[in-house]
Amino acid sequence: MSFLLHFSSYLVGGNVPIDDGVDKLNRKYTILILVSLSLPLVTKQFAGDPIECFTPTYFTEPQARYVNSYCWTASTYYIIPVDEEKQLVTRVHSVTFEEGGTASVTGERIKVNYYQWAPIILLVEAGLFYVPFAIWNATAKNSGIKVGRLLKKVTIISQYTPGHPDRDALIVEFLDQFNTLMGVAKCCPGTVCKFDCSSSASCAGAPSSSLFVLYMLIKLLYVVNIIVQYFLLTVFLGEGYLYHGLEILEKLVQKKEWWTSPRFPLQTLCQVRAAQQGALRTYTCQCVLPINLFNEKIFSFVWFFFATLLPITIYSGLIWVWRTLTCSRIAFIHYYLWRTRRIGKEDLYNNARKMAVDYLGWDGCLVLRLVEMNHGGTILTTLTERLWEFYEGLEKAQQDGGDPDTFMHQRQPLYSCGPIQPPPAGAGPSTQSAPYRFYGRHFIPGASGAYPGYMWNHPELASPSYSSYPRIRGKIRRSSRRGLII
Numbered sequence: 001m002s003f004l005l006h007f008s009s010y011l012v013g014g015n016v017p018i019d020d021g022v023d024k025l026n027r028k029y030t031i032l033i034l035v036s037l038s039l040p041l042v043t044k045q046f047a048g049d050p051i052e053c054f055t056p057t058y059f060t061e062p063q064a065r066y067v068n069s070y071c072w073t074a075s076t077y078y079i080i081p082v083d084e085e086k087q088l089v090t091r092v093h094s095v096t097f098e099e100g101g102t103a104s105v106t107g108e109r110i111k112v113n114y115y116q117w118a119p120i121i122l123l124v125e126a127g128l129f130y131v132p133f134a135i136w137n138a139t140a141k142n143s144g145i146k147v148g149r150l151l152k153k154v155t156i157i158s159q160y161t162p163g164h165p166d167r168d169a170l171i172v173e174f175l176d177q178f179n180t181l182m183g184v185a186k187c188c189p190g191t192v193c194k195f196d197c198s199s200s201a202s203c204a205g206a207p208s209s210s211l212f213v214l215y216m217l218i219k220l221l222y223v224v225n226i227i228v229q230y231f232l233l234t235v236f237l238g239e240g241y242l243y244h245g246l247e248i249l250e251k252l253v254q255k256k257e258w259w260t261s262p263r264f265p266l267q268t269l270c271q272v273r274a275a276q277q278g279a280l281r282t283y284t285c286q287c288v289l290p291i292n293l294f295n296e297k298i299f300s301f302v303w304f305f306f307a308t309l310l311p312i313t314i315y316s317g318l319i320w321v322w323r324t325l326t327c328s329r330i331a332f333i334h335y336y337l338w339r340t341r342r343i344g345k346e347d348l349y350n351n352a353r354k355m356a357v358d359y360l361g362w363d364g365c366l367v368l369r370l371v372e373m374n375h376g377g378t379i380l381t382t383l384t385e386r387l388w389e390f391y392e393g394l395e396k397a398q399q400d401g402g403d404p405d406t407f408m409h410q411r412q413p414l415y416s417c418g419p420i421q422p423p424p425a426g427a428g429p430s431t432q433s434a435p436y437r438f439y440g441r442h443f444i445p446g447a448s449g450a451y452p453g454y455m456w457n458h459p460e461l462a463s464p465s466y467s468s469y470p471r472i473r474g475k476i477r478r479s480s481r482r483g484l485i486i
Contacts (some may be wrong), residue, residue, distance in 0.1 A: 001409060016148060016151055016155050017151065017155075017370075017374040018137065018138065018140060018148055018151050018370065018397070019133065019370070020316065020370065020373050021373065022222075022312060022313055022316035023133065023136075023218075023222070023258065025312070026129055026132070026133075026222050026225075026313060027129055027132065027133035030129050031129050031130060033124045033305065034122045034123070034125050034126040034129070034302075035122070035123065035126050037122055037298050037301070037302070038118075038122040038123055038126075039274070040294055040298075041118050041119040041122070041291065041295070042119045043296055044290070044291050044294060045116075045119070045291070048290075049068075049290065050072060050290065050291040051068055051071055051072045051076075051115075051288070051290075051291070052068065052114070052290070053067045053068050053071050053104070053270060053272075053285045053286070053288075054282075054286045054287070055067050055287055056283070058276075059274075060372070063326075066272075067270070067272050067274070067283075067285055070270070070272050071270035071272065071285065071287050072286050073116070075111055075112060075113035075116070075268070076111075076112050076268035076269060076270045076271055076287055077109045077110060077111045077112060077267065077268060078109075078110050078112065078267070078269060078291070079108065079109055079110070081109060082301065095459065101124065112265060112268050114236055114237055114238075114295075114417075115289060115291055115292060115295060116290075118295050118298070118299075121233075121236055122298075122302075125232075125302075128225055128228075128229060129225060130220075131225070132222050132225060133218075135221070136214070136215065136218040143183065145181045145208065145210065145211050145363050145364075147366075147367060147368060147370065148178065148179055149181075149366070150174065150177060150181070150367055151367075151371065151374065153170060153174040153177065153455075154174060154371050154374075154375055154383075154448075157170045157171060157174065157373075157379060158375045158376075158379055162382075164173070171382065171383065171386060172386075174383065175383070175386050175387065175390060178364075178367070179387075179390060182208070182359075182360075182363070182364055182472040186372065187419050207426065208361060208362070209361060209362035209364045210363070211362075211366060212362035212365075213362075214333070214368045215320070215366060216317070216324075219313070219316065219317040219318065219320060222317075223310070223313050223317060224307055225312055226309060226310045226313060227310070229306065230242060230306060233299070233303075233395060235301060237263055238263050239300075240263070241263065241303070244261065244263065244300065244303050245303040245307055247259070247261070248261070248300060257330070258397075259427040260298055261300075263296075264289075264292040264295050264296035265280045265292065266288060266289055266292055267286060267287070267288055267289075268286075268287050268289060269285070269286060269287070270284070270285050270286075270287050271283070283467060302313070304313055320401055323365070323369065324362060326356075326357060328347070329356040329357070329362075329365045330352050330353050330356045332356070332358070332365060332368075332369065333355050333356040333360070333365070333368075334348060334349060334352035334354045334379070336368075336380060336381055337351065337352050337355070337384060337388060339377070339381045339384075340381060340384060340385040340388065341384060342388060343388075344364075350432070351388075351480060354395075355387075355388065355391055359387075359391050360387075368380060368383070368384070371383065381469050425443050438455050
């Protein structure tokens with residue numbers, strides 16, 4: 001049972017959301033709906049009587065069971081008389097038993113060959129809805145900016161209350177990973193990055209946009225998937241299913257009652273060759289398909305559900321296209337910088353523009369928007385404030401004539417710095433202006449009391465005795481075992 005629960009959790013994306021709500025509607029809730037719709041069909045097939053055929057009275061019980069099994073397996077058909085070929089069929093014409101395979105009514109035969117496969121078709125549809133997410137999940141984990149790792153970190157952060165020391169430590173780790181991966185992303189011209197960036201020269205350039213382009217392709221793939229499934233169902237259920245829902249609405253308006261579609265006939269015909277009195281004879285039998293009561297309602301619901309899901313998915317894609325525009329990204333960062341109350345109104349727009357365009361780019365804004373959608377604006381405000389502190393320090397290093405490459409890339413992250421060295425003699429918590437004024441081995445220029453290469457700024461090391469030093473190393477090792485380390 002635990003294995004099934006784990007598999008279902010993995011199927012719908014696990015506990016680390018890396019997409020937006022419309023994506024979840026496609027790859028999670030749609031899958032659950034389609035799988036749930038297949039259950040009554042499976043139950044009817046294996047625990048009920050999906051077909052009942054009317055056999056001659058002189059047939060024995062084994063022969064009657066044989067006819068039912070054969071007609072269920074070999075498919076059935078109904079007949080459109082010649083004078084009704086161009087009209088919408090509303091009934092199946094009854095026939096008498098005919099030996100030799102000739103029915104009393106002639107016309108065009110319409111084969112009904114989908115009812116055996118309806119549960120499998122629904123499960124295949126569910127699998128197709130998972131394909132775009134599987135591509136996004138696999139590629140995003142190997143891209144320059146590893147979205148899965150960053151959002152996993154935010155998921156863990158969101159489980160702690162504000163002010164908790166573990167929460168603050170995890171925020172520092174997130175910021176260090178974010179800035180490191182933003183630098184690595186510049187090294188990778190493609191979507192998937194297979195090397196680490198150790199040279200600042202190779203990392204120069206504008207912020208990466210490959211991850212955002214990939215995400216837009218996934219959005220397009222969701223739209224294409226729904227359209228393709230409409231046409232697949234048309235092939236599977238017969239010509240005209242593409243307009244099935246419109247026909248239902250038309251009949252409801254005209255007759256004020258549910259319309260029984262001829263695509264799901266309850267009465268069909270079946271030709272069976274059976275041995276009788278030593279000779280092999282062909283019988284045309286009339287069959288009833290109770291399972292089509294379920295098929296009609298289920299595939300009508302699927303039509304309306306897809307008709308609702310398609311415009312929602314298209315609208316979501318258009319919204320994300322709007323979010324690529326510079327004005328939209330600036331407005332997004334402007335709002336969260338305003339919430340931090342760290343910047344005056346006169347400088348807010350210019351700083352938001354520089355941070356959104358020069359520092360974050362398309363990929364950075366994508367990650368922050370996913371954080372907002374999955375974890376809310378409160379935690380994103382905190383992360384934006386810390387990212388602004390980092391970017392402000394980077395700008396100050398450039399203005400002071402320092403080496404920004406050293407600031408950005410030649411730092412040792414908190415979780416891989418090896419043995420933590422105590423601060424130099426005379427240094428103590430009384431000299432530091434605020435906790436976490438540095439990320440990894442790095443410190444923001446001008447932050448009072450920050451010493452490069454030392455981890456004493458961590459609040460658990462604020463005591464002159466440094467008695468908590470073993471605890472922070474243990475925390476780092478536990479984080480590594482939980483998969484929090486890059």
